[in-house]
Amino acid sequence: MLNTETPSSSHTELDLYATPEVVLALVDDQVNAVRAVRAAASAIAQAVDAAVPRMLQGGRLIYVGAGTSGRLGVLDSVELYPTFSWPRERAVGLIAGGAGAMFVAVEGAEDDAEQGAQDLRVANVAAQDVVLLLAASGGTPYVLGALQAAKAAGALCIGFANNPNAPVTQQADMGITLDTGAEVISGSTRLKAGTAQKIALNTFSSALMVRLNKVYGNLMVDVKATNAKLVRRAMALTMRAAACDEATAVRTLAQCDQQVKVAVVAIRLGLGIADARARLDHVGGSVRQALRGH
Secondary structure, three states, X not given: OOOOOOOOOOXXXXXXXXXXXXXXXXXXXXXXXXXXXXXXXXXXXXXXXXXXXXXXXXXOEEEEEOHHHHHHHHHHHHHHXXXXXXXXXXXXXXXXXXXXXXXXXXXXXXXXXXXHHHHHXXXXXXXOOEEEXXXXXXXXXXXXXXXXXXXXXXXXXXXXXXXXXXXXXXXXXXXXXXXXXXXXXOOOOOOHHHHHHHHHHHHHHHHHHHHOOOOEOOEOOOOOOOOHHHHHHHHHHHHHHHOOOHHHHHHHHHHOOOOHHHHHHHXXXXXXXXXXXXXXXXXXXXXXXXXXXX
């Protein structure tokens, strides 16, 4: 029996606990999700470094999963645009059962390996793409079908599983094992197995964006200011990174379509918007390199 399916030896009388004790048992077990991801940190770092060259060649991140794993992949893909201005078309989330499965469980969809392969082919997977294959069990047929199609196309395949020596991590180019063990509620991998996947995906994609110059210091200077909250955030980031007052930040951001990177370089170097943008383009979008020597 898989570790994630094995009944836990802890809390065997969970249904008899008082509500506060039930809550504490569930919360405390989540700590093991963090431990599992930390144990996989080296593998995640290697995957980030392997993904960077493909992204620089114009590749996409393609997330593939079923059920909870699929929803977590879609979530990560969607959030890259507002957080890092990563183009929407370069972050693709595929879930067994199609888009509707984000909201209503589509029973049996995860068992269709051919559909997984077909979904990858329809997405026109290519050699410069990076495909993230997510399965708590590590053996979900839909995900394994997608894996084979991605490998056939020459894409970099990174498998995530919550069980050691799982097919998805063994067959992928790079495997990341998040060994979370048995769940407090036996077999419910939406608990700490899901939490570990969420942390691992956050970590992978955020570290990748750091390597792609989407971050200056620890500031998200490529934020896409698409609503009032994010406009305020862009202003605050510009003030901090450029060491300027609010009026200067607001005025400069208005001139460059709320692009924090451009505003920072323009203010710090006393450049016009076009020159600041050109300077950033010359150094691959790195604010630090654009400011070097000043």
